[in-house]
Amino acid sequence: MKKATTTLERTAETNSIAASAGSEAADNYLKAIFQLSGRPERQVSSTEIAIHLSITAASVTNMLQKLAAQQPPLVIYQKHHGVKLSKAGKKRALEIVRHHRLIETFLHEVLDYPWDEVHQEAERLEHFISERFEERIAAKLGHPEFDPHGHAIPAMDGTLPAQMTQEPRSLSELRPGQSAKVSSVSDKDPEMLRYLASKGIRPGIRVTLSEQLPFKGAYEVRIGSSAKPALLSHSLAEAISVAVK
Amino acid sequence: MKKATTTLERTAETNSIAASAGSEAADNYLKAIFQLSGRPERQVSSTEIAIHLSITAASVTNMLQKLAAQQPPLVIYQKHHGVKLSKAGKKRALEIVRHHRLIETFLHEVLDYPWDEVHQEAERLEHFISERFEERIAAKLGHPEFDPHGHAIPAMDGTLPAQMTQEPRSLSELRPGQSAKVSSVSDKDPEMLRYLASKGIRPGIRVTLSEQLPFKGAYEVRIGSSAKPALLSHSLAEAISVAVK
DNA sequence: CTTTAATGTTAAGCTAAGTCAAGCTGGCAG
DNA sequence: CTGCCAGCTTGACTTAGCTTAACATTAAAG
Numbered sequence: 001m002k003k004a005t006t007t008l009e010r011t012a013e014t015n016s017i018a019a020s021a022g023s024e025a026a027d028n029y030l031k032a033i034f035q036l037s038g039r040p041e042r043q044v045s046s047t048e049i050a051i052h053l054s055i056t057a058a059s060v061t062n063m064l065q066k067l068a069a070q071q072p073p074l075v076i077y078q079k080h081h082g083v084k085l086s087k088a089g090k091k092r093a094l095e096i097v098r099h100h101r102l103i104e105t106f107l108h109e110v111l112d113y114p115w116d117e118v119h120q121e122a123e124r125l126e127h128f129i130s131e132r133f134e135e136r137i138a139a140k141l142g143h144p145e146f147d148p149h150g151h152a153i154p155a156m157d158g159t160l161p162a163q164m165t166q167e168p169r170s171l172s173e174l175r176p177g178q179s180a181k182v183s184s185v186s187d188k189d190p191e192m193l194r195y196l197a198s199k200g201i202r203p204g205i206r207v208t209l210s211e212q213l214p215f216k217g218a219y220e221v222r223i224g225s226s227a228k229p230a231l232l233s234h235s236l237a238e239a240i241s242v243a244v245k
Numbered sequence: 246m247k248k249a250t251t252t253l254e255r256t257a258e259t260n261s262i263a264a265s266a267g268s269e270a271a272d273n274y275l276k277a278i279f280q281l282s283g284r285p286e287r288q289v290s291s292t293e294i295a296i297h298l299s300i301t302a303a304s305v306t307n308m309l310q311k312l313a314a315q316q317p318p319l320v321i322y323q324k325h326h327g328v329k330l331s332k333a334g335k336k337r338a339l340e341i342v343r344h345h346r347l348i349e350t351f352l353h354e355v356l357d358y359p360w361d362e363v364h365q366e367a368e369r370l371e372h373f374i375s376e377r378f379e380e381r382i383a384a385k386l387g388h389p390e391f392d393p394h395g396h397a398i399p400a401m402d403g404t405l406p407a408q409m410t411q412e413p414r415s416l417s418e419l420r421p422g423q424s425a426k427v428s429s430v431s432d433k434d435p436e437m438l439r440y441l442a443s444k445g446i447r448p449g450i451r452v453t454l455s456e457q458l459p460f461k462g463a464y465e466v467r468i469g470s471s472a473k474p475a476l477l478s479h480s481l482a483e484a485i486s487v488a489v490k
Numbered sequence: 491c492t493t494t495a496a497t498g499t500t501a502a503g504c505t506a507a508g509t510c511a512a513g514c515t516g517g518c519a520g
Numbered sequence: 521c522t523g524c525c526a527g528c529t530t531g532a533c534t535t536a537g538c539t540t541a542a543c544a545t546t547a548a549a550g
Contacts, residue, residue, distance in 0.1 A: 025507065046528060059508050061529055066506095080515065080528055110355070111381040121375055128369050136356040270537060291498060304538055306499055311536095325498055325545060 024127045027096050028053060029063050030074060033085055034093035039167055043082035094158040099126040099134060101147035101154075104187070106137045108148040115148045116193035149193075150184030150203030150241070169244060171207065171219065172237035179208040180242035192239060199223060199230050201240065269372045272341050273298060274308050275319060278330055279338035284412055288327035339403040344371040344379060346392035346399075349432070351382045353393040360393045361438035394438075395429030395448030395486070414489060416452065417464070417482035424453040425487035437484060444468060444475050446485065 032052045036044045046064065050057040067089070068077035074089035085093060103122040107113040113121070138144075138156075145161060146152055152161045168183055182205045185196055196202065200223050211220040216234040223230055232240075277297045281289045291309065295302040312334070313322035319334035330338060348367040352358040358366070383389075383401075390406060391397055397406045413428060427450045430441055441447065445468050456465040461479040468475055477485075 023506080047526095055507090056509060057528065058510080058530080063507080065529095107378075111378070111385060113377075113381070117377070121378060124373050124375075125370070128373050130366055130369075132358075132362070133352075133356070133366060136358070140356060268536075292496095300537090301539060302498065303500080303540080308537080310499095 025063065026067060026074070027092070027127055029060075029067060030085065030089050030093040031096050031100075033075065033083060034090065034097065037084060041084060043084050045082045049083075091158050094154040094160070096126055098154040098156070098158075099129055101151055102134060102137055102141070102144075103129070104147045104149070105141055105144050105153070109141060110137075114194075115197065116190035118148060119187045119190070146184075146203065147187075149187040150182065151187070168241040170238050171209070171221070171232075171240040171242050172234060174209040174242065174244075176209055176211050178244065179206060180244045181206050182240060183243045184241045186239040189239075192236065195236075196240075199232075200226060201230075207240075207242065270308065271312060271319070272337070272372055274305075274312060275330065275334050275338040276341050276345075278320065278328060279335065279342065282329060286329060288329050290327045294328075336403050339399040339405070341371055343399040343401070343403075344374055346396055347379060347382055347386070347389075348374070349392045349394070350386055350389050350398070354386060355382075359439075360442065361435035363393060364432045364435070391429075391448065392432075394432040395427065396432070413486035415483050416454070416466070416477075416485040416487050417479060419454040419487065419489075421454055421456050423489065424451060425489045426451050427485060428488045429486045431484040434484075437481065440481075441485075444477075445471060446475075452485075452487065 029049065032049050033044050036048055036052060046057045046060040049064075050060045053060075064075060064077045064083050067074040068083075072088045073086050074092065075083045076086055077083045100122045103125050104118040107118045107121055108115055135156075144153060154160050169180075171180070171182075174180060182201060182203050184203055185193065185201070187193065201207070205224050207224075208222040209219060210222055210229055212218075213220075218231040218233060219237045220229045221232055221237075274294065277294050278289050281293050281297060291302045291305045294309075295305045298305075309320060309322045309328050312319040313328075315333075317333045318331050319337065320328045321331055322328045345367045348370050349363040352363045352366055353360055380401075389398060399405050414425075416425070416427075419425060427446060427448050429448055430438065430446065432438065446452070450469050452469075453467040454464060455467055455474055457463075458465075463476040463478060464482045465474045466477055466482075
């Protein structure tokens with residue numbers, strides 16, 4: 001008569017909600033929401049997230065419901081009205097952003113990666129490093145405040161330097177004659193980064209907009225102390241954040 | 246009367262091969278087979294793999310079939326008679342082992358990890374680093390030949406130093422009076438590594454077996470040039486590989 | 491040669507994350 | 521105040537990797 005013993009009582013609790021906390025996918029959603037919601041914070045819609053992550057809106061709805069059902073909830077989700085991060089969700093998102101930016105800095109400073117290649121590698125690794133690894137590279141780098149593209153690195157406790165809590169101004173919003181310091185550049189497009197580097201545009205450099213052609217035309221920009229100005233397209237100008245000061 | 250349409254013809258081909266190349270799971274199987282098959286090479290059984298990976302034998306059978314069905318096949322699999330790596334499978338396995346050991350060395354040398362903590366971190370990261378990352382840390386370290394535990398690091402082309410192509414001898418196989426040099430120690434158990442470090446046992450150190458108590462009793466070992474001998478349990482002695490020379 | 495214990499394999503089914511297609515909704519145009 | 525349609529949500533299905541339970545095979549012992 002068979003053993004049968006095995007399946008008896010069983011943890012009848014295969015149970016409820018299932019998990020999906022801490023998964024790579026969940027992390028990516030949280031990071032996406034964080035980045036899309038901007039500062040000050042806005043609600044983010046399913047489709048926005050879907051486009052950002054290159055998946056379908058249906059998947060997003062699904063995952064948002066799971067994230068909202070966690071204990072504690074990672075997002076505040078209202079059917080048909082978008083989503084925002086909860087306290088816990090924001091903490092997690094900032095942790096991942098910290099990982100990402102520390103890794104980028106590390107790759108650039110310690111492993112001599114060119115700045116256009118750090119993003120891709122960091123995008124994968126950010127999910128898999130331990131707290132210990134994070135702590136070690138931060139120490140090795142002397143607890144840096146900014147990554148190679150000029151983005152602020154959140155502190156361990158999940159706080160950002162004060163000036164970073166507001167939406168930064170883009171070079172494309174300057175008026176002719178205005179001068180400003182480059183605070184950061186978008187890290188998403190390697191080609192763009194290579195081009196910017198070749199023009200000498202990087203965080204900390206002072207730029208002066210001498211002229212802007214109409215209809216989103218070229219931006220004529222004087223860079224640092226260089227003699228002749230450069231011409232930047234609208235989308236390039238948009239990818240450059242500046243502090244007017 | 247319901248649609249019913251659904252189950253009809255069906256892609257009767259739920260089908261064959263599917264993919265699962267290059268996945269983390271597949272990598273882990275290949276590595277497990279590589280490690281279990283030893284040198285010179287033996288066939289490895291499903292259950293061995295199952296135990297090594299802490300999953301069920303059924304899962305293993307499944308995956309082996311997929312790995313064998315790849316184009317090119319990653320393993321040579323014979324029902325009921327175990328499995329061995331194909332050319333391509335061996336190449337991939339060595340690539341992962343190379344990643345693992347380079348990462349361990351890197352964590353130890355560059356990030357000052359203690360040698361008992363490197364394994365766990367490397368175990369995760371080995372699957373996610375790019376070729377570029379591999380190349381950069383290898384360069385940073387001066388293309389090392391051995392990891393912190395004394396294991397040989399495969400070259401980029403997937404070859405191992407000559408002496409590593411044979412099964413190493415364990416300290417537990419020495420006869421009293423024999424002397425040998427520690428070539429490597431097992432990296433799996435952090436506690437054991439800490440203990441070994443405390444006794445001064447590490448790769449490169451010369452040891453002399455002065456006495457071995459019967460029935461797998463303690464091994465009395467003189468370590469390097471130290472005055473008084475240490476007592477090692479059988480399992481400890483087994484975890485230490487030596488070159489007699 | 492037969493039996494059987496150990497070991498392997500198949501089949502069915504679960505979960506996580508995704509897809510597609512169809513059904514809802516809610517805010518704006520008339 | 522109505523209706524409509526873009527944007528969400530739901531539901532039914534997929535795939536990868538796993539589990540359990542049932543069935544099959546091998547090899548060793550009688």
